[in-house]
Amino acid sequence: MAKFIKTGGKSVKALNTSSLPDIVFMILFFFMAVTTMRETDVMVTVRIPEATEGKILEKKSLASFIYIGEPLEAFQGMYGTEPKIQLNDTFKELADIQDFIAQEREQLNEADKTKMLVVLKIDRDTRMGVVTDVKQALRRASALKIMYANTNVDKITHIY
Amino acid sequence: MADIAFLLLIFFLAATTMDSDTGLMRQLPAIPDPNVPQDVNKINDRNILEVKVNKDNLLLVEGQLTEFSQLREIAYDFILNANDEPNKPEKEVVNIPFFGNVPVTKAVISLQNDIGTKYGVYIAVQNELIAARAKLRDNLARQEFGIPYERLDEDRKGAIDDFFQVPISEAEPKRIGGNQ
Numbered sequence: 001m002a003k004f005i006k007t008g009g010k011s012v013k014a015l016n017t018s019s020l021p022d023i024v025f026m027i028l029f030f031f032m033a034v035t036t037m038r039e040t041d042v043m044v045t046v047r048i049p050e051a052t053e054g055k056i057l058e059k060k061s062l063a064s065f066i067y068i069g070e071p072l073e074a075f076q077g078m079y080g081t082e083p084k085i086q087l088n089d090t091f092k093e094l095a096d097i098q099d100f101i102a103q104e105r106e107q108l109n110e111a112d113k114t115k116m117l118v119v120l121k122i123d124r125d126t127r128m129g130v131v132t133d134v135k136q137a138l139r140r141a142s143a144l145k146i147m148y149a150n151t152n153v154d155k156i157t158h159i160y
Numbered sequence: 161m162a163d164i165a166f167l168l169l170i171f172f173l174a175a176t177t178m179d180s181d182t183g184l185m186r187q188l189p190a191i192p193d194p195n196v197p198q199d200v201n202k203i204n205d206r207n208i209l210e211v212k213v214n215k216d217n218l219l220l221v222e223g224q225l226t227e228f229s230q231l232r233e234i235a236y237d238f239i240l241n242a243n244d245e246p247n248k249p250e251k252e253v254v255n256i257p258f259f260g261n262v263p264v265t266k267a268v269i270s271l272q273n274d275i276g277t278k279y280g281v282y283i284a285v286q287n288e289l290i291a292a293r294a295k296l297r298d299n300l301a302r303q304e305f306g307i308p309y310e311r312l313d314e315d316r317k318g319a320i321d322d323f324f325q326v327p328i329s330e331a332e333p334k335r336i337g338g339n340q
Contacts, residue, residue, distance in 0.1 A: 035176035124280030
């Protein structure tokens with residue numbers, strides 16, 4: 001009978017992992033440097049429009065975000081499919097914007113209060129009626145510096 | 161050691177986002193004070209480029225139905241008014257640092273949209289208008305200082321901004337083109 005006999009213990013040397021922590025730390029520091037903390041969970045569908053002239057938002061600490069769009073499927077049972085305004089982590093009404101701005105402004109220090117910026121992240125299929133109402137509310141709250149969020153592209157392909 | 165590093169790495173992957181935000185910066189007009197008398201100086205008609213977008217996302221420039229792709233060029237020619245045509249904006253001689261006394265355009269762009277206009281279209285139209293103005297500024301910067309507008313210092317940028325101010329004003333929305 002044929003037998004398979006192992007002759008000579010030819011063992012595989014264990015991989016040297018002493019440099020593994022260094023590599024992982026390197027990746028970790030890379031991610032710490034290039035990413036920013038996620039602040040809110042977006043509960044509306046926001047496909048922001050395309051533009052060619054967008055400027056990069058430099059001081060994120062001065063910015064407050066307003067999201068407008070159709071609620072995500074999970075929330076549609078409660079809130080329907082009409083575009084809703086999201087401030088921080090909840091759906092809000094138009095009348096709440098003034099309070100929201102006051103609250104956000106309170107969090108900034110004295111020197112930065114005039115530099116406050118409101119970033120509007122609005123779905124591209126939203127009707128302007130809602131947007132204009134929000135803009136008027138911002139004017140009433142005297143938050144006049146705004147930014148329409150967009151994705152920067154070389155040429156606009158989605159207009160209609 | 162590696163385990164701890166992995167743990168931290170995974171935490172950062174989950175809790176952070178990579179995307180940087182970009183957008184069009186705009187300044188909203190302040191709500192007018194009812195106690196202060198309004199400046200009723202009417203802007204001369206030839207100085208205004210009227211851009212309207214209706215609820216079907218059609219573009220009307222100076223009363224003419226216009227293709228979206230032409231808008232940038234129309235705005236560019238309107239602001240520049242290279243041949244001093246009488247139906248395009250007038251120029252006023254103003255003293256600007258670095259330039260001295262130069263004729264400066266008094267052009268204003270008025271953007272009107274319907275409440276049924278799509279936001280995406282509205283942004284696209286604004287983008288074209290801003291792009292036309294940015295191109296004029298950039299051309300002037302290259303011609304005058306030999307470098308692109310983006311790389312100028314604040315003083316020179318300010319001078320060029322004064323040269324082509326061209327405010328883009330947004331009127332209160334109206335219903336253009338019938339009922340919703």
